[in-house]
Amino acid sequence: MSYELYYWDGIQGRGEFVRLALEDAGADYVDVTREPGRGTGEMLKMMESGAEAHIPFAPPFLRDGDQIVSHVANILSYLGPRLGLAAKDEALRWFANGLQLTITDFIAEVHDTHHPIATSKYYEDQKAEAKDRAFEFVANRMPKFLGYFERVLDQNPEGGGHAVGNAATYVDLSLFQVIEGLRYAFPKAMRHYEPQYPELLKLHTAVKVRPNVAAYLASPRRLAFNENGIFRRYPELDVEP
Amino acid sequence: MSYELYYWDGIQGRGEFVRLALEDAGADYVDVTREPGRGTGEMLKMMESGAEAHIPFAPPFLRDGDQIVSHVANILSYLGPRLGLAAKDEALRWFANGLQLTITDFIAEVHDTHHPIATSKYYEDQKAEAKDRAFEFVANRMPKFLGYFERVLDQNPEGGGHAVGNAATYVDLSLFQVIEGLRYAFPKAMRHYEPQYPELLKLHTAVKVRPNVAAYLASPRRLAFNENGIFRRYPELDVEP
Numbered sequence: 001m002s003y004e005l006y007y008w009d010g011i012q013g014r015g016e017f018v019r020l021a022l023e024d025a026g027a028d029y030v031d032v033t034r035e036p037g038r039g040t041g042e043m044l045k046m047m048e049s050g051a052e053a054h055i056p057f058a059p060p061f062l063r064d065g066d067q068i069v070s071h072v073a074n075i076l077s078y079l080g081p082r083l084g085l086a087a088k089d090e091a092l093r094w095f096a097n098g099l100q101l102t103i104t105d106f107i108a109e110v111h112d113t114h115h116p117i118a119t120s121k122y123y124e125d126q127k128a129e130a131k132d133r134a135f136e137f138v139a140n141r142m143p144k145f146l147g148y149f150e151r152v153l154d155q156n157p158e159g160g161g162h163a164v165g166n167a168a169t170y171v172d173l174s175l176f177q178v179i180e181g182l183r184y185a186f187p188k189a190m191r192h193y194e195p196q197y198p199e200l201l202k203l204h205t206a207v208k209v210r211p212n213v214a215a216y217l218a219s220p221r222r223l224a225f226n227e228n229g230i231f232r233r234y235p236e237l238d239v240e241p
Numbered sequence: 242m243s244y245e246l247y248y249w250d251g252i253q254g255r256g257e258f259v260r261l262a263l264e265d266a267g268a269d270y271v272d273v274t275r276e277p278g279r280g281t282g283e284m285l286k287m288m289e290s291g292a293e294a295h296i297p298f299a300p301p302f303l304r305d306g307d308q309i310v311s312h313v314a315n316i317l318s319y320l321g322p323r324l325g326l327a328a329k330d331e332a333l334r335w336f337a338n339g340l341q342l343t344i345t346d347f348i349a350e351v352h353d354t355h356h357p358i359a360t361s362k363y364y365e366d367q368k369a370e371a372k373d374r375a376f377e378f379v380a381n382r383m384p385k386f387l388g389y390f391e392r393v394l395d396q397n398p399e400g401g402g403h404a405v406g407n408a409a410t411y412v413d414l415s416l417f418q419v420i421e422g423l424r425y426a427f428p429k430a431m432r433h434y435e436p437q438y439p440e441l442l443k444l445h446t447a448v449k450v451r452p453n454v455a456a457y458l459a460s461p462r463r464l465a466f467n468e469n470g471i472f473r474r475y476p477e478l479d480v481e482p
Contacts, residue, residue: 053398054336057343057389069335071342073314078335094310094319095295101312101345102298108349116357117370118377129358129370136359148298157294 003029003079006043007060011229012181012222014107015060017072018079020173023216025083031221073100076170085173087165096164099152099171103178106145110181111230113137113237123227123234134237138189142182143241146197149175153199161202168210175200176207181231188238244270244320247284248301252470253422253463255348256301258313259320261414264457266324272462314341317411326414328406337405340393340412344419347386351426352471354378354478364468364475375478379430383423384482387438390416394440402443409451416441417448422472429479 003022007015015031022029033040046068049055056070062078063069069078077097080086087093116133117126149163158166163175179200183190194201207213216222225231244263248256256272263270274281287309290296297311303319310319318338321327328334357374358367390404399407404416420441424431435442448454457463466472 049396050392051396053396054339055389055392055396056339057346057386061339067332067335070339074335074338074342077338091308094308094315097315097318098295098297098302098311101315104342105298105349108346112353117373118381120377120381129373132358132370136361140359140361145298148296151291151296155290155292155294155296 001028001065003027004032004063005029005060006032006046006056006063009033009040010223010226012177012225012231013060013229014072016177017103017170017174018060018062018075019221020177020213020216021076021079021083021085021170023221024168024173024210024212025079025085026212027079027083071104073097073104076100076174080170083170085168085170087167087169089165092165096169096171099149099163100174102145102148103171103174106141106178107230109137109141109145110185113185114232114234123232127236130234130237131239135239138186138239138241142186142189143193143196146193146200149178150197150200153203161199161206163203168207172203172207173213176204176213179204181225184225185231185233186238187233189241192241242306244268245273245304246270246301247273247287247297247304250274250281251464251467253418253466253472254301254470255313257418258344258411258415259301259303259316260462261418261454261457262317262320262324262326262411264462265409265414265451265453266320266326267453268320268324312345314338314345317341317415321411324411326409326411328408328410330406333406337410337412340390340404341415343386343389344412344415347382347419348471350378350382350386351422354426355473355475364473368477371475371478372480376480379427379480379482383427383430384434384437387434387441390419391438391441394444402440402447404444409448413444413448414454417445417454420445422466425466426472426474427479428474430482433482 005018032038033043043059047056054068060072061068061070062075069075087096113134114123114130116129152163160166162168163171246259273279274284284300288297295309297309301313302309302311303316310316328337354375355364355371357370393404401407403409404412
């Protein structure tokens with residue numbers, strides 16, 4: 001039976017972290033809202049159900065038979081061992097989940113650079129505040145998070161260019177996506193910072209050429225970044241660090 | 242051997258969700274930074290270590306022997322079964338973790354009502370933006386999250402006033418803390434909204450009188466809410482819904 005991924009159509013967004021794991025593993029899955037004859041209505045119906053016991057608060061969520069799993073880190077924690085993208089050692093799995101939750105927080109801060117006041121309003125309605133928040137993000141938050149992940153790679157006692165243990169996990173795939181997104185949204189800042197994070201860049205390159213990832217990135221299933229997603233290219237927010 | 246909880250001294254903050262679980266279970270634990278002769282320095286040293294393999298990004302984190310677990314939802318997922326505060330059924334544990342991650346997101350939004358632009362700056366430096374963000378929070382986000390949790394309680398097929406299954410879990414304790422915090426920070430808004438959420442209020446009352454919780458709340462270990470924490474009482478942000 002296929003995994004069913006529920007996420008907004010038309011954007012990479014948070015769903016992309018799940019897609020990358022499913023694609024890398026060559027898993028059998030359906031991206032429900034992009035499926036002919038299905039669509040966003042079905043997803044909303046599940047969320048708004050007045051009877052379903054395990055209603056999700058928001059997409060993305062995953063359905064695996066009767067099991068519904070919501071939130072990216074939770075989905076990846078669920079899928080990791082099933083897809084061969086988790087550490088074998090239980091102790092390392094707790095560490096991996098902590099890393100994924102740090103990525104979650106980072107992504108939320110990326111989102112808030114263009115929506116610092118209200119998700120219910122347009123970017124254009126909060127442009128001045130967005131610029132202030134983006135300045136804080138680029139000056140302080142971006143190097144704090146990236147520097148942390150660089151240290152994690154650097155201090156991994158098993159070395160080998162992985163965030164967790166001595167093999168690829170979903171955390172590596174997510175870090176690849178973080179670099180991809182930041183390069184899209186904050187190209188100036190990234191040009192400035194990248195030389196400080198050689199391990200992250202090495203990881204990014206290594207993930208990019210994994211055969212299933214490379215095939216996915218070249219396929220129409222990989223949506224382009226755009227200004228409806230989380231990583232948005234607004235030149236006025238790509239401030240000089 | 243005791244669990245060691247690492248969190249900032251002087252505030253409830255995110256650490257409180259972990260404390261409530263440890264206290265309710267009567268677990269043997271040390272609140273490290275509040276321990277005589279220890280303190281915040283020890284916590285920062287772990288975070289800044291250039292050798293430690295599993296460095297946490299930020300407090301709170303938990304040490305259990307050699308295992309370090311960071312992020313509230315991850316800590317509670319780790320502690321839940323060990324403290325008798327998790328569902329027995331594995332399927333329900335995935336649901337519980339999803340709920341806890343929704344609480345995490347809600348708490349981050351509470352924090353951003355007083356820090357919408359920059360965590361590195363004072364509230365006083367972003368008061369105008371805070372008021373706009375608080376307006377959005379009270380008008381849209383608060384009822385969205387609270388309404389969701391009310392539905393979760395209401396649609397729990399096992400009933401009985403619990404968020405997950407038919408017994409108390411760490412999610413119930415966290416929902417108690419959410420209500421406590423919102424009543425402190427947004428009393429006007431809560432007076433307005435509370436009648437809409439009878440199940441949440443029933444849960445709040447039930448948790449409050451659990452013997453170990455009641456003893457904890459009456460003890461000096463329970464810090465008072467204050468304006469350094471996540472839930473802050475700034476009357477100008479307690480806007481009319």
